[in-house]
Amino acid sequence: MIGQREIGGTGGSRSLARIGILVVSDRASRGEYKDQGGEAINSFLATTIRSNWIAIVKIIPDGIESVAGALIEMSDRETCDLILTTGGTGPAPRDLTPEATRSVITRELAGFGELMRRVSLEQVPTAILSRQTAGTRGQCLIVNLPGRPSSIDICLGAVFPAIPYCLDLIGARPIEVNQDVCHAFRPEA
Known part of the structure; x- marks a missing residue:
């Protein structure tokens, strides 16, 4: 396993939400440059999630397999x-994360990618080149984010309000957010 480590949250209890941070980069996996995308995701989560959680981080090369x-x-x-x-x-030819994601998910949630592209277009016209998607695999939600740290913050800020409720719906471990940072939506019981 390339680049696995646990960060964030407190402790290793199986009852804590487990959040995977998957960095997809040929150069970062070879150690040619320091990963910033995974660090940006972890920083966003550390600020946004109020409940305890564990991050599982992997840095891997590009490619469907x-x-x-x-x-x-x-x-x-x-x-x-x-x-x-x-x-x-x-x-780019080696940018195959959406194809790999579609090959393992059971349900695609296209609205995630649509929203991320819309908010990114407010920043840069090249956001139309981005192919993010999301979907579920069992009780796991998978969301593809761009590689630039500033784009990660914009995209996570847009889609994260729906993530806690989505996790509830698919039977995943729940997460609670800091409402001062993220206004997560959950319908009233």
């Missing part, structure tokens, strides 16, 4: 409730 294998391992064996990927969502 490598990404699909990591997603299966993180969802099925590591029992992640949420996996946030960063990288591999552009139009």
Whole structure:
């Protein structure tokens, strides 16, 4: 396993929400540069999530097989409730994260990608080149994010209000957010 470590939250209890942070980058997996995308995701989560959680971080090379294998391992064996990927969502030949994600999910949730592209377009016209998507695999939600840290913050800020309720609906471990940072929506019982 390349680059696995646990960060965030407190302790290793199986009752804590488990959040996978999957960095998809040929160069970062070879140690040619320091990952910033995974760190941006962890920073966002540390600020946004109020309940305790554990992050499982992996840094892997681009490619359908490598990404699909990591997603299966993180969802099925590591029992992640949420996996946030960063990288591999552009139009370059090695950018295959959406294809790998679609190969392992059972249901696609296209609204995540649509919203991320819309909010990103308010910042840069090249956001139309982004191919983020999301979907579920069992009791795990998988969301593809862009690779740039500033874009990660914009995209997570847009979609995170729906994530706690989505996790509830698919039977994942619950997370609670800091309402001063994120106005997560859950319908009244």
